[in-house]
Amino acid sequence: MKNNSMATAKSPMLFACGLQMKNRFMLAPLTNLQSHEDGTLSDDELNWLTMRAKGQFGLVMTCATSVQHNGRSWKGQLGIHTDEHIEGHKRLTTALRELGSLSVVQLHHGGVRANAELTGEQVVAPSESEKYKARALSTTEVEQLRDDFIAAAVRAKQAGYDGVEVHGAHGYMITQFISTEYNRRTDKYGGSLENRARLLFEIVDGIRKACGNKFLLGVRLSPERFGMQLDEVVTISQQLIDNGKIDFLDISLWDVFKPAEETGKPLMDYFTSLDNRDVKLTVAGNLHSSAAVSKVLDAGIDFVTIGKSGILHHDFPVKVMNDPDFQSKETPVTADYLRQEGLGEAFVQYMRNWKGFVVE
Secondary structure, eight states: OOHHHHHHHHSOEEOTTSOEESSSEEEOOOOOOOSOTTSOOOHHHHHHHHHHHHTTOSEEEEEEEESSGGGOOSTTOOBOSSGGGHHHHHHHHHHHHHTTOEEEEEEEOOGGGSOHHHHSSOEEESSOBTTTTEEEOOHHHHHHHHHHHHHHHHHHHHTTOSEEEEEEOTTSHHHHHHOTTTOOOOSTTSSSHHHHTHHHHHHHHHHHHHHOTTSEEEEEEOSSSTTOOHHHHHHHHHHHHHHTOOSEEEEEOSSTTOBOTTTOSBTTHHHHTSOOTTOEEEEESSOOBHHHHHHHHHTTOSEEEESHHHHHOTTHHHHHHHOTTOBOOOSOBOHHHHHHTTOOHHHHHHHTTSTTSBOO
């Protein structure tokens, strides 16, 4: 890691809303299956997240957290769709604040990727889908979904979170609205890019109005897969910046150094080329070493989002900031190693689904 990028990694960063992040490391929103059956926070999930704060992640984000019961996508998913969830969230936000990390909850609805067996309800989506056995939302239901994202953000603020991130990536509901592959609507939420992105912008505008200008607000987008068109995602990103309502843009690239499928140009370059004004930019994907973090920060990214390496090392930021040659541990690792790094049993079992992650 070069001296200038090392200094950047260690330096605090001020968001437009006035909140300061103590360094340039954010824990990615990671599915972990550790919540209780009713979506309330468990001790295992509390331990997993607070260990990352102890490991000096400047911002700790929850897993994708449901804003409607019918949007839940996996067993053990954290919820924030009822007031009964607030008390558990308060435990988490209090602990993260005491440890000096910003706390953010990621707001999520699964859309066609929701689990009907789990929710007991038919899957809903922008348009009817025989493949996913999904029915189309009515216009009124789309407006209710918008309002429930906003209501979830209000609960997050009540629970003590510093902010929220709207999950518009990885093929979930908001992605499905943006995508012409999933969205064949003919009302104000379908057709043109403006209409397909309308739900996202209405959610962002509503959260800012309901939670105020001092509340941290971010959006996660992914520019490829699930019917996403790179040029459309770039356009939406610039519009979100120009709209002046968000504090950060979180771009999930799967691999920050990969070329774009459409053009061969480095995918990250499309986002470092944005006129980002006061909006901070972070990227996620294949950041497993001090050298990789250095390269991303030197490219003009404001802070890094760490997923896999945050699972393997609760103190990944410390290791990177203290050792310019640090390289994340190779996988597979033992289940006992993961337990030592703060993963509960449900999370350990989930990681067995990822080929080559856990020693069998």
